[in-house]
Amino acid sequence: MKRLALSLLFFLVLSVAVGFLVSGPEFLDWSVAGGLFAIAVAGEGLRFWMRRSRAKKRESSGI
Known part of the structure; x- marks a missing residue:
C-alpha cells in the first residue's frame, strides 16, 4: 500500500x-x-488488481 500511495x-x-x-x-x-x-x-489500480489476482491464484492452487 505504501508503494501505491507513493506512486500516486x-x-x-x-x-x-x-x-x-x-x-x-x-x-x-x-x-x-x-x-x-x-x-x-x-494504471496503478490495474497493476494493483493484477498483482492481487495473481497472488490469489497461487494460494488456491494447493492440494
Whole structure:
C-alpha cells in the first residue's frame, strides 16, 4: 500500500506540473492535469488488481 500511495503522489505532482506548463496565461489547465492523473490512477489500480489476482491464484492452487 505504501508503494501505491507513493506512486500516486508522484503522478499527482507530475500531472500538476504538466498542467502548469501547458496552461499558458491561465493558472492551471485542469483538464490536462486531471486527465493525466486519471490515467495514472487507472494504471496503478490495474497493476494493483493484477498483482492481487495473481497472488490469489497461487494460494488456491494447493492440494
